[in-house]
Each structure stands twice: as structure tokens, then as C-alpha cells.
Amino acid sequence: MRELALHILDIIQNSLRAGAKLIEVEIVEDTRLDTLMVLIRDDGSGMDEVLLERVIDPFTTTRTTRKVGLGIPLMKMAAESAAGDFTIDSRLGEGTVVKATFVHSHIDRMPLGNMADTISTVIAGNPTVDLVYRHRINDDVSGLDTRLLKAEVGEEALTVPSVIEWVKIYLKEGSSYLMEV
């Protein structure tokens, strides 16, 4: 994958598969501290310690019957190759927080890529889930809270292509009037 936004889409798919009802995606870019932080929090089924350990580092554990996925290890690699850090905090029955940090100016840091496409893809396919997306660059914040969007158009409208097109452009424009700042 060539964009962090694609890794983020992939990590969100895990949250969706875990039955999350609310997913929060936060990106914080601080050019003064030279950091980029990505956080994905969900209220899905969570993982116990045994699974969590296997998931983060599938190659050091004995793989037997169960196929271990690639989504999480790939994101971990992306962070580590930009002198960053990758952590997952998860509790069974409560939810999961995936956090990746990067040195913003690191030569091997993947570009953030197209977050408008990532977020509108998630919204289009999953109208019943609530998504809070926040992107901060130094002192500027943009984003979207689908609960505010649903208050305007209703939940089912999120399956209507013309509404998704509207959302995609709203996000591309870096707006913030459909979120709580």
C-alpha cells in the first residue's frame, strides 16, 4: 500500500468486522514537533491478550490452523520504517484502540494520501455505523461526525450515491461544519 489512508481504511475494516457501532479516526499532524499520529478507536468486540499478541507479531507465534492476517503487521511496518511507533490497546467486550506515530519529515514516511476517499468509502458501505473523523494540522481542524450528517439527511440517505458524492467533496474541501470542534 502506498498511502497511509489505505492502511487506515484497512484498520477501519477490522473495526467494522468486530461489530463496532462507533468508530473514531483521528489524525494529528504537528509540523513543529515533526510528528504525525493516527488513531483508530472502536467499540467493537475487542481482543483478549493471547489474540492481541499474535495479531501484532504473527511471525513470532506458532501459526496453526488459524490464518493470521496482514492488515495490522503492514501498518506496524509503515510506522516503524518512519522511526515511529505502533500500539494496540484492546479489551475483550469493550473495544480497541490502534495508534501509529510517524516522524513527519522522515524520508520513508508514507504520504497520508486521500483521506476523503477513505472516509467516504467507509460511510458509503456502512450507513448504520457512526464515524467521527478528525484531522488536525497544527491549529487547523477539519472532519466529519456522521451523527451530525445523519441528523441532516437521515441514516438511509447514506446509501444514496448523490449523498456520498456530497460527503466526498465536503471532506476534500477540508470543511468542519459537520463536526464538534
Add this chain to the structure above:
Amino acid sequence: MKSLDELRQLREKAQETIRLREQAGGIRIIVGMGTCGIAAGAREVMLAIVDELQKKNLDDVIVTQTGCAGLCEKEPLVEVLRPGEPKITYGYMTADKARAMITSHVVNGQIIGEYVVAKEDDVAE
């Protein structure tokens, strides 16, 4: 700039679309969105489908997503379900192929055989 007014205008139209869907039992399109699908370009395929549906005023078609379908090497995968017809799975999709698929299969009912990687035997409900 997109405005809230514009969004509120879409609301009316969207509600009408949803009413129509309930009567018609419309076409469903499902895009594979597992790691392998995403790495192969599923996001662009998904958004090309949404864009093409909007341009062609096909708001009654429902697009959803699914995880890994076990055909990783053929991703991006797109399934098309037309009421009363077998499920068709297209593979190695791109944004352009997806747009062609909308015109041919969704609008005109013509399957693009060249892109098909699987076909269900039983009839979708």
C-alpha cells in the same frame, strides 16, 4: 464549496429514492474490502461505482462492502446481484472496468463475460 443547503436539498431526493427502492427491490453491488482488495485498488473501484451511479441517476442501486472472499489474487472483486438472476463476480476490477460494468450490466443487463471470475449457480432471491 459544498453547503448545508445543498445537503438539505439532497435529503428530499434521497427519501424519494429510498421509497422507490422499497417497492422495486433494486440491484445490489458488493465490493470486496479486505486487505488484499484494498491493496489492489478496491477503494477507487468503490468510489468509481458510486460516482457512475450518481452520474447516471441510478440512485436506487445499493452498494455495500464485504471482507476477504478468499479470491485474493483476483481482487478487486465486485459482485452484482440483479433480482432473480445468478450472482456475478467480477475480478481484477479497475475504476474504468467498474464504470463499463455499470453501463453494460446494471443499465442494460448485459454481463461483461471477459471480467467475470465466478458465477453463482442458484438464483438470488
